Amino acid sequence: MRDEPAARAVAATKVYGAGDAAVRALDEVTVAFPAGRFTAIMGPSGAGKSTLMHCVAGLDTVTSGQVFIGEVELGELTDRQLTCLRRERVGFVFQSFNLVPALNAWENITLPMTLAGARPNRDWLDSVIDTVGIRDRLSHRPAELSGGQQQRVAVARALAGRPQIIFADEPTGNLDSRTGAEILAFLREAVTELEQTVVMVTHDPAAAAYADTAVFLADGRIAGRIEAPTARTVLDRMSVLADGGTVRGRR
Numbered sequence: 605m606r607d608e609p610a611a612r613a614v615a616a617t618k619v620y621g622a623g624d625a626a627v628r629a630l631d632e633v634t635v636a637f638p639a640g641r642f643t644a645i646m647g648p649s650g651a652g653k654s655t656l657m658h659c660v661a662g663l664d665t666v667t668s669g670q671v672f673i674g675e676v677e678l679g680e681l682t683d684r685q686l687t688c689l690r691r692e693r694v695g696f697v698f699q700s701f702n703l704v705p706a707l708n709a710w711e712n713i714t715l716p717m718t719l720a721g722a723r724p725n726r727d728w729l730d731s732v733i734d735t736v737g738i739r740d741r742l743s744h745r746p747a748e749l750s751g752g753q754q755q756r757v758a759v760a761r762a763l764a765g766r767p768q769i770i771f772a773d774e775p776t777g778n779l780d781s782r783t784g785a786e787i788l789a790f791l792r793e794a795v796t797e798l799e800q801t802v803v804m805v806t807h808d809p810a811a812a813a814y815a816d817t818a819v820f821l822a823d824g825r826i827a828g829r830i831e832a833p834t835a836r837t838v839l840d841r842m843s844v845l846a847d848g849g850t851v852r853g854r855r
């Protein structure tokens with residue numbers, strides 16, 4: 605594990621709407637996602653998990669505060685620079701897979717590199733494809749793949765360019781529990797074996813148990829963290845948050 609964070613937010617505030625309808629989805633959130641670690645973001649529905657992930661990943665902007673990928677502050681970039689940075693340094697895995705229907709698995713996996721004009725590193729791609737176990741499906745289009753296979757392709761696509769950080773938004777939400785466990789084990793392996801950095805939003809305590817750290821959000825604020833989380837410790841913390849008792853100060 606390296607010490608510098610792969611990404612971080614400093615006093616990040618996000619307000620949607622204005623006046624009476626304003627929603628403060630993030631309220632001065634300061635959090636770091638260390639390089640070479642697997643972090644789960646958890647918390648009740650509406651706590652701001654997706655907003656935090658989208659802002660840190662550069663898919664959305666903060667109202668005030670700062671967000672960094674490595675040492676680069678996203679607020680200082682032009683739209684074009686931000687697009688380049690996302691392509692070069694960030695991988696995404698979404699609940700809904702987000703594969704391009706007209707492209708086969710191989711084309712989907714290499715699409716971000718094609719768009720960035722980057723040459724794939726064959727050795728790396730081979731190890732990613734073998735680890736996710738979809739070598740015999742590379743010429744298939746998404747409609748010809750099972751949900752689990754589609755998510756493997758999506759995970760391989762996120763890893764293909766060896767990004768600085770991978771953001772996963774409920775990556776197992778649409779999968780049966782066995783396939784979900786395989787995808788989580790693979791994300792875990794990407795961190796342990798391939799030294800990737802993964803930040804995952806999840807509702808599932810069993811999924812969070814694959815992470816090195818679980819960070820909790822409640823009402824747009826950091827409400828605690830657990831190192832080496834287990835399903836049990838996460839569940840206990842979730843029930844405290846659901847009761848409305850934040851545990852700030854116990855970080």
Ligand SMILES: Nc1ncnc2c1ncn2[C@@H]1O[C@H](COP(=O)(O)OP(=O)(O)OP(=O)(O)O)[C@@H](O)[C@H]1O
Nearest residue numbers: 620621627629647648649650651652653654655656
């Ligand atoms: N585009 C938007 N416009 C207005 N309000 C929004 C918008 N997106 C999110 N919100 C509000 O911001 C708050 C945080 O939403 P967010 O989706 O980040 O929560 P979450 O923790 O990811 O929730 P869930 O677990 O239900 O997905 C919620 O109150 C939500 O209604």
